[in-house]
Amino acid sequence: MNISKTLSSKINLIPDCTAQLLDQIKALSFTQEDIFKIKLCLDEALSNAIVHGNRLNSQLPVEVSLRAKENGVEIDIINQGEGFDFQTLEDPRVEKNTGKVHGRGLFLIKNNMDKVDFFDHGRKMTMTKFFKR
Amino acid sequence: MNIKIEKQNEVLICIPEGEINIHNSPHLRKAFDGIIKNNEKKVVVDFSLVSFLDTSGLATLIEMLHRIQKIGGHFKLCRLDTNITKMFGMLKLDQFFELYETRENAIKAF
Numbered sequence: 471m472n473i474s475k476t477l478s479s480k481i482n483l484i485p486d487c488t489a490q491l492l493d494q495i496k497a498l499s500f501t502q503e504d505i506f507k508i509k510l511c512l513d514e515a516l517s518n519a520i521v522h523g524n525r526l527n528s529q530l531p532v533e534v535s536l537r538a539k540e541n542g543v544e545i546d547i548i549n550q551g552e553g554f555d556f557q558t559l560e561d562p563r564v565e566k567n568t569g570k571v572h573g574r575g576l577f578l579i580k581n582n583m584d585k586v587d588f589f590d591h592g593r594k595m596t597m598t599k600f601f602k603r
Numbered sequence: 604m605n606i607k608i609e610k611q612n613e614v615l616i617c618i619p620e621g622e623i624n625i626h627n628s629p630h631l632r633k634a635f636d637g638i639i640k641n642n643e644k645k646v647v648v649d650f651s652l653v654s655f656l657d658t659s660g661l662a663t664l665i666e667m668l669h670r671i672q673k674i675g676g677h678f679k680l681c682r683l684d685t686n687i688t689k690m691f692g693m694l695k696l697d698q699f700f701e702l703y704e705t706r707e708n709a710i711k712a713f
Binding site for chain 1: 622625626655657661662665666685686689690693694695696698699
């Protein structure tokens with residue numbers, strides 16, 4: 471299964487896009503807990519791409535592609551923004567950060583997916599979830 | 604997203620329903636604006652009808668906790684779904700918010 475979608479940078483499009491991709495993922499051999507995690511990461515990754523990447527410029531597209539593999543699923547999210555320093559991530563769990571309103575999305579993605587890779591200065595993210603053995 | 608508001612004695616219970624995400628979390632923020640405007644100081648959010656929460660929803664809850672503390676009030680959450688509870692644990696927000704398994708326990712804790 472390979473699915474590709476392009477959406478304009480409007481936050482009201484995120485829930486439907488996530489739901490459509492999740493319908494395909496539900497047909498694979500993931501546990502309910504892992505489906506929740508993938509949904510959360512898809513939602514966060516699309517939000518980051520639209521809000522921080524494309525800065526809500528509805529003229530700029532976000533590309534999403536999903537590939538079902540023998541051992542799990544791979545999802546690419548690509549935005550057209552300036553990129554970011556993906557190697558520097560503040561830990562939202564430390565005391566000075568727990569009361570902060572923002573800064574948790576990428577941490578959740580990294581800790582709920584099994585593998586997260588960045589390309590093109592962070593404009594492209596590939597996240598992978600493996601089936602549980 | 605539907606949001607019901609109930610009152611049990613002096614405690615205001617806010618009951619959102621469905622998913623709380625970047626698209627609809629402003630509705631929850633608006634409900635919280637009304638709660639602050641009415642100077643409610645004992646507030647519980649009952650999550651029993653919430654199936655999904657993302658970081659924009661978390662941001663709305665954190666803002667509300669700060670706002671209610673500023674007016675000398677208290678803010679508690681109850682009946683969170685297992686996956687949402689695990690997310691709070693992963694972020695150590697289970698130490699930042701007061702979480703309860705039942706509404707009764709949340710109310711008793713004021």
